[in-house]
Amino acid sequence: MASTRLLVAAFTFAAIPFTAAAQNLSIGLGAEPSSLDPHYHNLSPNNMLAKHVFEALVGQDVNQKPKPGLAESWRTTDPLTWEFKLRRGVKFFDGTEFTADDVLATIKRLPNVPRSPSNFSPFVAGMEFEKVDSHTLKVKTKSPAPLVPINLSAFAIVSKKCAESMSTEDFNALRCQGGTGPYKYSEFKPADRVVLSRNTSYWGPKPGWESVTQRFITSAPSRVAALLAGDVQVIDAVPPTDIPRLKGDANIEMAEILSNRVIYFHMDQFRENSPFITAKNGSPIKNPLLDKRVRQALSMAINRQAIVERLMDGAALPAEQVLPKSFFGTSQRLQPTAFDLAGARRLLAEAGHANGFKMKMHGPNGRYTNDTKIIEAVAQMFTRLGIETEIETLPSGNFFSRASTGANGQPEFSFMLLGWGASTGETASPLRSLMGTFDRSKGSGAANRGRYSNPALDAKLTEALATVDDAKRATILAEASEIAFNDFAIIPSHYQTNVWASRKGIKVEARADEYTLATGIARR
Known part of the structure; x- marks a missing residue:
């Protein structure tokens, strides 16, 4: 034995x-x-x-x-x-x-x-x-x-x-x-x-x-007001714009930690004709998201630093992979895609879309910090690239159902904002769930709403999941991350900072998984 x-x-x-x-x-x-x-x-x-x-x-x-x-x-x-x-x-x-x-x-x-x-x-x-x-x-x-x-x-x-x-x-x-x-x-x-x-x-x-x-209390201003009025003793997801004010309030205590959640965009990469993408005149076109150059151009058109500074008020970090680099199995070589609108336009032209196209972006309303504002901002960035981008935000339950299975058992949307928190604290699970080839029988791609598929990534993940040595597994997972993100399997935007506020005398245990647990809240 x-x-x-x-x-x-x-x-x-x-x-x-x-x-x-x-x-x-x-x-x-x-x-x-x-x-x-x-x-x-x-x-x-x-x-x-x-x-x-x-x-x-x-x-x-x-x-x-x-x-x-x-x-x-x-x-x-x-x-x-x-x-x-x-x-x-x-x-x-x-x-x-x-x-x-x-x-x-x-x-x-x-x-x-x-x-x-x-x-x-x-x-x-x-x-x-x-x-x-x-x-x-x-x-x-x-x-x-x-x-x-x-x-x-x-x-x-x-x-x-x-x-x-x-x-x-x-x-x-x-x-x-x-x-x-x-x-x-x-x-x-x-x-x-x-x-x-x-x-x-x-x-x-x-x-x-x-x-x-x-x-x-999905409305951020209402949540803060409820805390200040004493209607609740603790709130999570403190809106970034209110953090300085709450930190200066002697009746409020704060707790914060960098999140294990990445905010990212999934793209339709399995249909020749994507349901929410057309030529600018409304006529059908072959799904441009199947072309890596288009995916890369979209990533280059996103000004992540502006999102962090202007929309998140500094309570976030630009993202380059599924988890911040301090977590297990991340690549130290990947970097957030640099904002380069001119370069993005050149790539789009190389892919045969010099005149752009039309696209509708979907996302949840009130699920993630400033999600609607982020969707609106990114839509404007894409429009400046030459892609006329409309948006539609939906209540979380409706959005996730349609984004996952739609009316015919397939993901319904073409381009969508989502978030993912790594429930196991390392990259294996999010890589396999978000970008592994969709296969219910193998448990792969359970949340792969773009149906991205890459045999090289699948092989690396299979190797990692059979590697007992932690150091070797971390290296293999880093390589898997590089395969996925150099291919723009998904487009990461930023990592949230988890922030809680509580009434004075109530201590909250800050968690990277953003869970607000009663077992981690105590009176001082």
């Missing part, structure tokens, strides 16, 4: 002191979830809320490093097998005991949630799960798979009962009592609020808040 590697970390929570006067917490959130079904949509607002109610086999600390969760330890027993020891004494909200059967039922559900805009199946692709006993699981892979533990931190475990019998509508109606987390859902009003109540039977330390109200 191969040498065994054992990981058993001390499982500790930062105890949050609570008193009779400090039992209730109110938070103003800048984005609302598309569902309370933890498997419906791999979307940050959904995942963040789910972490209060459901738990993963493997947890993540504030720096996205793995730590014990519902699995208290794990090890490799040979190069192709991982063994997970599940935590005993854990009960679901309905009183039933957590066992390996619940994990297996959850795994089976992941790829089968109807109408999912982006499911969690990529995180278990290539894995076979085997029950050893009620609290032991084996995960077998076809090749060495060092990312198995961190991949198993990316999705929630629900009870077998919920996994097998509950629909997304049931989860939204709070019918599932199959969570194990520190809080339970007690109320859900779409587009308004979620109310959480303390799970008094939680297996870990007692949660610090009796009740947590998360209000969806």
Whole structure:
């Protein structure tokens, strides 16, 4: 048998002191979830809320490093097998005991949630799960798979009962009592609020808040006003223009950190005739986005520094890849595309589009910081390039559904603004999800809304995901990043800075994954 590697970390929570006067917490959130079904949509607002109610086999600390969760330890027993020891004494909200059967039922559900805009199946692709006993699981892979533990931190475990019998509508109606987390859902009003109540039977330390109200306040000025009026105690996604004012307010505290989220543009790279691109006279043309020179010209036409300085008020950094260079697996050689309008025009002419064309750009309204302003600004930049660009922004739920599956099961849009936060803290997942060749059976390209496909990139990702040595894997992932971004598979714009504001005496734990967790908020 191969040498065994054992990981058993001390499982500790930062105890949050609570008193009779400090039992209730109110938070103003800048984005609302598309569902309370933890498997419906791999979307940050959904995942963040789910972490209060459901738990993963493997947890993540504030720096996205793995730590014990519902699995208290794990090890490799040979190069192709991982063994997970599940935590005993854990009960679901309905009183039933957590066992390996619940994990297996959850795994089976992941790829089968109807109408999912982006499911969690990529995180278990290539894995076979085997029950050893009620609290032991084996995960077998076809090749060495060092990312198995961190991949198993990316999705929630629900009870077998919920996994097998509950629909997304049931989860939204709070019918599932199959969570194990520190809080339970007690109320859900779409587009308004979620109310959480303390799970008094939680297996870990007692949660610090009796009740947590998360209000969806997508208007940034309204969110700030609610904080200043004392209607909420914490807000996330502080608008950049308000940061200096709030920092100068003695009644407000701030927390901030560079985000793991990249704001980027996806492009239609699979249709000969793209639905929202025409000649300037409205006649059909061959999809120009299939030409790398056109994609490069569009990237060169974007003034990233202006977006950072004028729209984000400095609370962002120009982006060149899926994660900032401080994260694992990034390339140190890639640089943000330099703004060069004249050079972009030359490239466009070389590609046969000296007179430009017409295009409509789509994006969400209120999902990302200043998303509508960014779309408007980039549309103007493209118009100056010679591409007449219209825009259409949509509510998040409608946008993501149409951007992912549309009316015929295919992405509907030609050019769209999106954001992606790396749920595992390294480049493998976003590279594979956003730019890996779309293949449901392999879990590749789950969020590849442009259907970009590059065999060289796929081969590098396959190699990286089978490389156990961390240093070698980081090098391979950096090479994969260079293949993708030198080919302009997507066009990155910037990395956000995550900023929270709270009433004096309330401390917020700043997280790169931009999650606002009640378990990370405490009274001083």
